[in-house]
Amino acid sequence: MKGLAGRQTRGIQTGTRLDVVDNSGARTIEVIAVPGYKGVARRYPSAGVGDLVMGTVRRGTPQMRRQIVHAVIIRQKRPMRRADGTMVFFEDNAAVVTTETGETKGTDIKGPVAKEAAERWPRVAATASTIL
Numbered sequence: 001m002k003g004l005a006g007r008q009t010r011g012i013q014t015g016t017r018l019d020v021v022d023n024s025g026a027r028t029i030e031v032i033a034v035p036g037y038k039g040v041a042r043r044y045p046s047a048g049v050g051d052l053v054m055g056t057v058r059r060g061t062p063q064m065r066r067q068i069v070h071a072v073i074i075r076q077k078r079p080m081r082r083a084d085g086t087m088v089f090f091e092d093n094a095a096v097v098t099t100e101t102g103e104t105k106g107t108d109i110k111g112p113v114a115k116e117a118a119e120r121w122p123r124v125a126a127t128a129s130t131i132l
């Protein structure tokens with residue numbers, strides 16, 4: 001079971017636009033890189049729930065726009081299988097703006113947070129109102 005615990009369905013790739021669901025000032029980010037991604041040559045880097053990504057702010061306050069930020073993915077539309085066999089998916093792709101160490105920039109998260117992201121990032125779990 002140890003090998004299966006870290007495996008997940010990756011539903012987000014570079015170029016994907018994510019809704020930002022915290023009060024950091026950003027509204028939408030576009031994924032530009034996935035730090036630590038190890039893949040095959042010419043394959044687009046992909047990420048899943050709980051992964052840290054780098055993105056550029058596309059919509060938001062004038063101070064936040066066109067900045068490069070780190071974010072943690074907390075929801076994805078693509079169905080993912082959990083260790084107990086259940087399939088989970090959400091109605092949007094969402095992220096939370098963080099520092100590179102995982103400290104959240106905002107103080108509030110709107111909507112549910114996937115359990116996988118909450119287990120991996122304790123500061124995201126502390127800020128979340130609902131964990132599914």
